[in-house]
Amino acid sequence: MLKIHNTLTGKKEAFEPLVPGTVRMYVCGVTVYDDSHIGHARSALVFDVLRRYLEYSGLRVTFAKNFTDVDDKIIKRANEQHVGCDAITAKYIQAYHDDMRRLGVRPASIEPRATEHMADIVRLTETLIAKGLAYQVDGDVYFDVAQYADYGRLSKRRVEDLQAGARVDVDERKRHPMDFALWKSAKPGEPSWPSPWGQGRPGWHIECSAMSIRHLGETFDIHGGGMDLIFPHHENEIAQSCGATGKEFARYWMHNGFVQVNQEKMSKSLGNFFTIREIFEKSEWPEAETGELLRYFLLGTQYRGPLDFSDQALKDAKHAVNGFYDLFARLAETGEPASGDAGVNPAIERCTAAFQSAMDDDMNTPMAIAALQGLRSDLNKLLAEGLSVDARRKGREAFRSLGQVLALFQLDQWAFNVEAGGHRSRASEVEIERQIAERTEAKKRKDFTRADAIRAELAAQGIAIEDKPDGTSRWKR
RNA sequence: GGCGCCGUACCCAAGUGGUAAGGGAGCAGUCUGCAAAACUGCGAUGCAGCGGUUCGAACCCGCUCGGCGCCUCCA
Numbered sequence: 181m182l183k184i185h186n187t188l189t190g191k192k193e194a195f196e197p198l199v200p201g202t203v204r205m206y207v208c209g210v211t212v213y214d215d216s217h218i219g220h221a222r223s224a225l226v227f228d229v230l231r232r233y234l235e236y237s238g239l240r241v242t243f244a245k246n247f248t249d250v251d252d253k254i255i256k257r258a259n260e261q262h263v264g265c266d267a268i269t270a271k272y273i274q275a276y277h278d279d280m281r282r283l284g285v286r287p288a289s290i291e292p293r294a295t296e297h298m299a300d301i302v303r304l305t306e307t308l309i310a311k312g313l314a315y316q317v318d319g320d321v322y323f324d325v326a327q328y329a330d331y332g333r334l335s336k337r338r339v340e341d342l343q344a345g346a347r348v349d350v351d352e353r354k355r356h357p358m359d360f361a362l363w364k365s366a367k368p369g370e371p372s373w374p375s376p377w378g379q380g381r382p383g384w385h386i387e388c389s390a391m392s393i394r395h396l397g398e399t400f401d402i403h404g405g406g407m408d409l410i411f412p413h414h415e416n417e418i419a420q421s422c423g424a425t426g427k428e429f430a431r432y433w434m435h436n437g438f439v440q441v442n443q444e445k446m447s448k449s450l451g452n453f454f455t456i457r458e459i460f461e462k463s464e465w466p467e468a469e470t471g472e473l474l475r476y477f478l479l480g481t482q483y484r485g486p487l488d489f490s491d492q493a494l495k496d497a498k499h500a501v502n503g504f505y506d507l508f509a510r511l512a513e514t515g516e517p518a519s520g521d522a523g524v525n526p527a528i529e530r531c532t533a534a535f536q537s538a539m540d541d542d543m544n545t546p547m548a549i550a551a552l553q554g555l556r557s558d559l560n561k562l563l564a565e566g567l568s569v570d571a572r573r574k575g576r577e578a579f580r581s582l583g584q585v586l587a588l589f590q591l592d593q594w595a596f597n598v599e600a601g602g603h604r605s606r607a608s609e610v611e612i613e614r615q616i617a618e619r620t621e622a623k624k625r626k627d628f629t630r631a632d633a634i635r636a637e638l639a640a641q642g643i644a645i646e647d648k649p650d651g652t653s654r655w656k657r
Numbered sequence: 658g659g660c661g662c663c664g665u666a667c668c669c670a671a672g673u674g675g676u677a678a679g680g681g682a683g684c685a686g687u688c689u690g691c692a693a694a695a696c697u698g699c700g701a702u703g704c705a706g707c708g709g710u711u712c713g714a715a716c717c718c719g720c721u722c723g724g725c726g727c728c729u730c731c732a
Binding site for chain 1: 658659660661662663668669670671672678679680681682688689690691692693694695696724725726727728729730731732
């Protein structure tokens with residue numbers, strides 16, 4: 181039984197989907213005007229893992245994640261570069277997809293864009309006006325916060341408090357400082373769409389209400405995003421959606437914590453900003469392995485807590501993940517039935533139970549990883565007793581099926597070595613095998629000087645050797 | 658001013674009332690021609706500090722200290 185920490189109530193609650201057997205979830209994606217950073221990566225991964233776990237649990241998931249493709253920042257960027265907004269959004273949607281692919285984050289089942297939902301947005305705005313929850317001023321439409329009694333329910337803020345702390349220049353035309361735009365009239369040179377209030381474009385919050393209702397229905401199960409979206413974005417979404425439909429909107433609200441650098445939120449002004457692209461490009465490891473390390477690192481902390489990113493953190497992850505792939509390499513070797521076989525199933529069952537109860541507890545991925553570490557340790561011990569090919573296959577399969585929930589342990593091999601200069605100078609496998617064969621011969625002759633020389637040569641190229649009991653050796657980069 | 662988060666061993670990180678998971682690093686040992694890997698052992702009498710509630714608190718309450726976030730665009 182999955183329990184989820186619901187921001188709405190501030191408590192862990194048993195998750196019960198509205199329609200048994202299916203889950204509808206919506207996650208706020210990105211505004212496509214720039215490369216995504218490691219913080220976006222965390223949010224995307226966390227909800228991808230949630231989706232994977234729900235599916236693993238036997239539920240059918242409809243997962244919508246939007247692209248905000250109308251926005252001030254996009255317009256600004258387009259003007260700076262003297263290109264159309266379309267060029268900017270197309271470029272960064274592509275970039276986002278590239279980043280997610282490298283990260284191993286699956287595409288959502290629906291990826292709606294604001295510009296493709298203008299009719300829904302206009303209709304929703306009309307409904308809010310008709311219900312007296314919104315008003316028109318010139319060509320703009322604002323949500324009337326004072327008319328919506330539950331405003332502040334999600335973020336636990338009171339309208340009066342917000343007023344006191346407001347630092348924004350108050351638009352005199354607004355009835356209340358906290359009123360927010362549903363529709364903005366077009367300024368020259370901006371993209372715009374027709375509406376009953378003239379040419380214009382939607383405010384930020386309305387698109388998510390319109391798109392989630394369109395694709396998931398008026399009431400759906402889970403709505404997620406980063407902590408910073410709680411206010412005002414999600415608060416406003418609730419006001420708009422519940423205001424318009426009179427029904428409950430999302431039933432469970434989930435928010436992931438921030439990725440920080442040196443205990444501080446990442447920001448461009450502090451110069452502590454890491455894009456996903458540059459992490460991959462600067463990585464000393466190949467792409468697939470870098471993605472694996474990033475995932476292991478990002479899931480090593482429970483999703484609601486803060487998480488500090490650094491090169492060292494990635495290296496720590498490398499050391500930890502190494503241990504798993506070293507085991508997988510051993511499991512891939514041949515073996516004969518032996519006393520260890522009997523222990524495999526119980527070990528897998530123990531791990532599976534621990535894994536599930538960790539994930540059930542508000543997606544406690546660090547604990548789930550600990551369960552996998554436990555299985556690693558168990559299998560290493562059983563391996564010492566001897567394991568048949570079949571038992572080894574079963575062991576590897578357990579890591580694949582459980583790891584799949586975390587997008588981990590799907591690689592066939594772990595082919596790199598950080599200490600020895602990375603992947604840039606690659607020796608061919610044939611050449612490596614040849615040298616290893618020569619070394620095996622040298623060892624047979626007890627010519628250890630020669631054997632050690634070959635080992636040193638390979639090490640200089642980033643090839644690590646492990647001798648097996650039968651006299652042959654395995655290697656890895 | 659309002660709302661909220663964090664502070665657990667050298668590092669990462671679970672645990673949120675019943676007597677401190679796990680990993681990485683380190684040290685010692687087993688194995689090995691030597692390594693590597695693996696395995697075994699060692700490592701917080703204490704969970705920022707001080708009070709309080711309780712038979713019992715890292716977990717609940719209060720205060721203090723330190724760090725951070727949101728209230729304006731933000732994953």
